[in-house]
Amino acid sequence: MNLKSMTIPEIGAILKEMGQPAFRAKQIYTWLHKGVRSYEEMSNLPRELRQRMAEQYPIYAPNVVRKQESKKDGTIKYLWQLADGNCVETVLMRYHYGNTVCISSEVGCLMGCAFCASTLGGLVRRLEAHEMLDQVLFTQIDSGLPISHIVLMGIGEPLDNFDNVMRFLELVNSPEGMNISMRHISLSTCGLVPKIDELAKRKLQITLSVSLHAPNDQTRNTIMPVNKAYPTEALLQACRRYYQATSRRISFEYAMIDGVNDSVEDAKELIRRLKGLPAHFNLIPLNHVEESPLKPSSKNAVARFQKTLEDAGIPATVRRTLGSDIDASCGQLRRKYTKEQEHIGE
Numbered sequence: 001m002n003l004k005s006m007t008i009p010e011i012g013a014i015l016k017e018m019g020q021p022a023f024r025a026k027q028i029y030t031w032l033h034k035g036v037r038s039y040e041e042m043s044n045l046p047r048e049l050r051q052r053m054a055e056q057y058p059i060y061a062p063n064v065v066r067k068q069e070s071k072k073d074g075t076i077k078y079l080w081q082l083a084d085g086n087c088v089e090t091v092l093m094r095y096h097y098g099n100t101v102c103i104s105s106e107v108g109c110l111m112g113c114a115f116c117a118s119t120l121g122g123l124v125r126r127l128e129a130h131e132m133l134d135q136v137l138f139t140q141i142d143s144g145l146p147i148s149h150i151v152l153m154g155i156g157e158p159l160d161n162f163d164n165v166m167r168f169l170e171l172v173n174s175p176e177g178m179n180i181s182m183r184h185i186s187l188s189t190c191g192l193v194p195k196i197d198e199l200a201k202r203k204l205q206i207t208l209s210v211s212l213h214a215p216n217d218q219t220r221n222t223i224m225p226v227n228k229a230y231p232t233e234a235l236l237q238a239c240r241r242y243y244q245a246t247s248r249r250i251s252f253e254y255a256m257i258d259g260v261n262d263s264v265e266d267a268k269e270l271i272r273r274l275k276g277l278p279a280h281f282n283l284i285p286l287n288h289v290e291e292s293p294l295k296p297s298s299k300n301a302v303a304r305f306q307k308t309l310e311d312a313g314i315p316a317t318v319r320r321t322l323g324s325d326i327d328a329s330c331g332q333l334r335r336k337y338t339k340e341q342e343h344i345g346e
């Protein structure tokens with residue numbers, strides 16, 4: 001395992017075998033979580049130890065291959081190159097409550113949602129914990145903007161990479177590290193029911209976001225293949241169990257797609273099915289993806305849908321589109337870059 005993916009006790013165990021005192025573990029951990037690029041920067045470590053560590057546990061940091069900044073709203077999108085050459089995206093959004101990074105959890109995605117650019121090339125591999133941490137860390141360093149909030153809503157399905165994501169949460173939340181509060185972290189899933197139950201057992205204070213996008217199986221089956229494995233009723237039951245275990249309100253994401261899931265009837269069906277479950281809806285006007293025939297709902301349809309939910313006591317916000325001038329929706333930048341590279345290779 002990469003040293004930056006390890007906890008302080010785990011680093012301590014390695015140092016013990018090297019005959020080093022225990023307190024060095026915290027020193028090294030703190031340096032790594034400051035984003036140093038080499039052991040040479042760890043000025044309070046003996047030279048000899050720095051050299052040994054550099055040989056045995058080289059430090060990797062991602063490189064910026066593309067950086068785009070929105071002129072409209074200051075959103076910054078990074079395309080990072082990882083140690084093995086793969087690329088992932090991170091988006092920095094500036095909200096009134098704090099700077100928020102949207103990070104990727106996998107290179108590509110297995111889930112096959114019809115409207116999503118991240119899944120077009122399938123799954124390449126899952127990210128390790130430090131590769132998620134690095135996205136937060138180096139976005140903060142490169143932009144010079146302190147990060148207070150994280151959303152796991154970039155490329156990939158976080159619950160398909162469960163153990164590494166749990167490890168990442170522990171690292172980024174640690175007081176000796178970035179110390180980002182669990183309450184400032186949202187994890188978004190397409191609805192892997194057994195993993196939602198596993199997550200509930202951890203009783204974390206994070207927000208669970210569920211990509212619902214449809215009120216019933218008939219519609220959801222046409223846009224989200226995962227629904228065949230975990231149909232809407234099973235998913236909503238898992239959400240109820242999650243709420244019982246954590247007392248955390250579920251946040252539902254709902255991409256508004258013209259003529260597919262945006263009628264008042266659809267909203268009414270949701271209201272019936274969610275009865276008694278504390279929830280919040282995030283309505284996202286669909287971002288058009290070149291390869292897909294699906295179109296965003298009209299402003300009127302979105303407003304009607306929102307009003308129907310709110311009249312029934314379900315809070316619903318329409319997500320502001322940030323970075324629309326910089327391909328800032330899921331997987332679009334990586335997709336573009338990969339296609340360009342393929343083109344160069346031809």
Ligand code: SAH
Nearest residue numbers: 116153156157188189190211253255286287
């Ligand atoms: N795999 C996770 C997290 C990544 S996607 C999940 O499915 O939740 C983050 C959110 O963006 C999801 O709700 C996803 O369905 C949505 N999304 C993906 N492509 C989109 C698009 N073109 N327009 C609007 N929302 C999109």
